[in-house]
Amino acid sequence: MKKSALTILSLILMMSMFLAACGGGNNGGNNNTGATNTPSATPSESTEPSKAPDPVDLRVFSTFGGTDAAREAFQKALDDFTAANPHVKIENDVMSANDDGFRTKVNTDMTSGNEPDLLFYFVGADANEIISSGKVVALDEELAADPEWKNGFAPAALEFTKHTDGKTYAIPLTGFFEGLMVNKKIFADNGIELPTDWEKFKAAVSALKAKGIIPLSGPFDQSHYLIEHFVLAAAGAEGQKKGLKDGVDPNWEKGLAAMKEVYDLGAFPEDAATIDLGMAANYYSEGLAAMILEGSWAIGGFSDDVKANTTVLPFPAIPGGAGTGKDVVGGFGTGFYMSKAAYDDAAKKDATIALLKHLTSPEVIKNIATANGGTPAAAGVQPEGLAQAVLDGFAMVSEATSVNSPIDSKVTPETFNTIRANIQPVVTGKKTPAEALAEAKEIETAAK
Amino acid sequence: MMKGDRKYIVMFLLPAAAFLSIFLYYPFFKSMYLSFFRTKGFTTKTWVGLDNYVRMFSDDLLGAATLNTLELMAYVIIFQVGLALLLAILVDNITWGKGFFRMVFFFPVVISGTAIALLFVLFYNFQFGLLNTLLQDMGFDKVNWLSENMALKAVAIPTVWHYVGFYFVLFLTAMSKIPSDFYEAAKLEGITGIKKTFLLTIPLIMSDIKVVITLAITGTLKVFEFIFVLTRGQNDTEVLGTYMYKKALVDQNFGYGSTIAIYIVVFGVLLSLLANRLLKRDEITY
Numbered sequence: 001m002k003k004s005a006l007t008i009l010s011l012i013l014m015m016s017m018f019l020a021a022c023g024g025g026n027n028g029g030n031n032n033t034g035a036t037n038t039p040s041a042t043p044s045e046s047t048e049p050s051k052a053p054d055p056v057d058l059r060v061f062s063t064f065g066g067t068d069a070a071r072e073a074f075q076k077a078l079d080d081f082t083a084a085n086p087h088v089k090i091e092n093d094v095m096s097a098n099d100d101g102f103r104t105k106v107n108t109d110m111t112s113g114n115e116p117d118l119l120f121y122f123v124g125a126d127a128n129e130i131i132s133s134g135k136v137v138a139l140d141e142e143l144a145a146d147p148e149w150k151n152g153f154a155p156a157a158l159e160f161t162k163h164t165d166g167k168t169y170a171i172p173l174t175g176f177f178e179g180l181m182v183n184k185k186i187f188a189d190n191g192i193e194l195p196t197d198w199e200k201f202k203a204a205v206s207a208l209k210a211k212g213i214i215p216l217s218g219p220f221d222q223s224h225y226l227i228e229h230f231v232l233a234a235a236g237a238e239g240q241k242k243g244l245k246d247g248v249d250p251n252w253e254k255g256l257a258a259m260k261e262v263y264d265l266g267a268f269p270e271d272a273a274t275i276d277l278g279m280a281a282n283y284y285s286e287g288l289a290a291m292i293l294e295g296s297w298a299i300g301g302f303s304d305d306v307k308a309n310t311t312v313l314p315f316p317a318i319p320g321g322a323g324t325g326k327d328v329v330g331g332f333g334t335g336f337y338m339s340k341a342a343y344d345d346a347a348k349k350d351a352t353i354a355l356l357k358h359l360t361s362p363e364v365i366k367n368i369a370t371a372n373g374g375t376p377a378a379a380g381v382q383p384e385g386l387a388q389a390v391l392d393g394f395a396m397v398s399e400a401t402s403v404n405s406p407i408d409s410k411v412t413p414e415t416f417n418t419i420r421a422n423i424q425p426v427v428t429g430k431k432t433p434a435e436a437l438a439e440a441k442e443i444e445t446a447a448k
Numbered sequence: 449m450m451k452g453d454r455k456y457i458v459m460f461l462l463p464a465a466a467f468l469s470i471f472l473y474y475p476f477f478k479s480m481y482l483s484f485f486r487t488k489g490f491t492t493k494t495w496v497g498l499d500n501y502v503r504m505f506s507d508d509l510l511g512a513a514t515l516n517t518l519e520l521m522a523y524v525i526i527f528q529v530g531l532a533l534l535l536a537i538l539v540d541n542i543t544w545g546k547g548f549f550r551m552v553f554f555f556p557v558v559i560s561g562t563a564i565a566l567l568f569v570l571f572y573n574f575q576f577g578l579l580n581t582l583l584q585d586m587g588f589d590k591v592n593w594l595s596e597n598m599a600l601k602a603v604a605i606p607t608v609w610h611y612v613g614f615y616f617v618l619f620l621t622a623m624s625k626i627p628s629d630f631y632e633a634a635k636l637e638g639i640t641g642i643k644k645t646f647l648l649t650i651p652l653i654m655s656d657i658k659v660v661i662t663l664a665i666t667g668t669l670k671v672f673e674f675i676f677v678l679t680r681g682q683n684d685t686e687v688l689g690t691y692m693y694k695k696a697l698v699d700q701n702f703g704y705g706s707t708i709a710i711y712i713v714v715f716g717v718l719l720s721l722l723a724n725r726l727l728k729r730d731e732i733t734y
Contacts, residue, residue, distance in 0.1 A: 111490040221680040271574035273682040274594040414699035
């Protein structure tokens with residue numbers, strides 16, 4: 001009696017340990033297949049749904065949640081798919097892209113064997129790791145096998161999401177632009193000229209400050225857009241593209257110095273150091289701030305009044321730098337990835353590809369673009385009822401001398417965060433731009 | 449104890465030991481292992497020997513984070529433990545409504561720290577926060593509550609407030625354990641009021657105060673959500689917890705993040721040992 005109890009207990013213990021060990025082992029196995037089983041032997045195209053399909057559970061992880069303007073449009077696209085394919089159940093897993101935690105969550109999921117079947121994620125440096133570790137598959141063959149799907153895209157959009165190895169892992173949905181969003185009404189009411197060049201920008205900052213209006217709403221911690229635009233406006237397209245690998249371009253320093261210059265004129269909110277992006281956008285949306293550096297996705301979230309009075313300008317070139325004043329940040333920075341796990345799972349593969357094709361079909365792209373003001377990735381699609389600000393943004397992009405991907409796709413995350421952490425010390429004069437960038441350069445070198 | 453019992457004791461201890469090993473010791477030793485690598489995201493790492501430790505000792509931001517943590521710890525020990533003790537003494541001395549006050553003071557402990565922090569974002573916000581709206585209504589200028597000079601103190605307020613109730617309950621329980629004949633004897637000797645508190649109550653719960661101070665010290669090393677939500681570590685409010693998070697998870701430099709984690713552990717153990725040494729007293733049994 002005693003003996004059997006002991007045996008059972010120790011058995012349970014052994015099993016629990018075995019389970020724990022299994023978790024670890026599984027991971028290793030996944031890694032191995034990722035390394036050895038490159039998608040060379042892709043089975044031939046077979047998208048015809050089978051006669052009596054087995055139930056399939058899919059998980060889609062994206063940023064279309066919370067306050068995202070396209071949340072409902074995306075949910076509707078998923079619902080349409082499940083209505084047409086009743087055997088498929090979709091878990092719509094979401095997280096805000098504003099949050100640093102988003103990248104962490106994606107990376108953790110991808111490396112811990114908890115990959116979503118479809119992942120909506122950034123292209124560029126952010127995706128290097130999930131691609132190089134073989135967690136997602138190249139979709140070139142799938143695209144080639146379905147000309148109707150492939151030809152639905154604007155060629156430029158597909159070109160933009162190509163990885164550095166020339167393959168397409170991410171299927172674009174909508175593109176974006178970033179720019180200087182200006183509340184025209186505040187400028188007109190106060191008789192201030194729109195900031196179309198650097199001198200006018202500085203004059204506007206001083207004049208607005210004197211009136212008690214926040215000139216440029218921007219947070220110092222989540223200073224992604226500030227850094228992107230000030231550096232691009234000083235270093236130009238070529239200088240920005242170089243990153244920090246081969247030394248610090250002196251024009252980058254001019255960008256940070258310009259940030260200090262306008263800080264001294266009172267450009268930023270009093271509490272710029274401690275607010276986040278959401279609060280900064282809120283100040284603009286409530287009409288407390290006259291300008292903000294933001295992306296096209298933010299326009300849908302502005303209050304109607306401010307939205308109607310908003311126009312989008314390229315950030316003016318900083319004198320003495322290499323910027324043209326018409327360099328903009330934009331492109332197709334995100335796309336749908338298909339995980340290797342779903343691709344290798346015979347039960348899921350077809351359903352996942354069908355869902356991917358549905359989500360990147362011209363109609364869905366059109367609906368999403370209409371909702372979030374993004375540039376549709378589909379050829380010949382014209383979203384309806386766009387805000388004037390979005391159309392102004394499209395016009396800005398069409399007149400741009402260069403369309404650049406954001407600066408954080410050019411350097412490692414730690415390097416970029418070092419620059420972020422140094423924005424406040426630089427503008428308050430505790431550090432010089434040269435010191436701040438030298439620090440970032442050191443990190444970039446160490447991370448190589 | 450019978451000989452057969454020992455087997456069962458070991459058996460019942462094993463699951464807990466297994467859990468602790470999996471969720472505490474394994475991650476700890478893994479961190480130690482990782483601290484010798486330069487990691488690049490999740491998949492690639494290269495052995496760098498003691499480089500991370502060298503970097504740690506020349507890292508100004510880590511030094512600043514340590515000082516900020518110590519400053520916060522001082523606020524926590526003085527105000528959190530102090531207030532908890534004061535409230536416990538007051539509540540212990542009333543006869544009516546003890547349960548009510550105990551519940552009211554304990555309540556913040558149950559609220560999530562993030563929720564409290566978000567609440568205080570709305571208090572402190574410069575443009576339309578509660579405090580500034582009140583100031584403006586009274587005709588004063590707006591104050592930037594989270595400026596460089598004040599941010600850490602402003603963050604310390606919700607931090608202190610959040611856990612006062614927990615230590616309060618610990619103190620109150622300790623006080624209720626004091627046998628009433630001690631007080632009766634004191635009463636006969638004519639010792640009442642404040643004198644009774646300082647000569648009897650506090651000396652008798654000294655071992656609990658020691659435990660609470662140790663908890664407060666180690667608890668401060670874990671402060672994260674208030675800083676992260678209220679100031680994002682800007683304006684001289686970066687503490688060890690947020691700095692480690694940023695390095696490990698935002699920068700995806702797990703090697704250096706692990707090094708900081710090891711540093712926090714060593715730092716915490718040293719501080720608790722120091723506190724124990726300073727508060728050394730004979731154990732009181734009653």
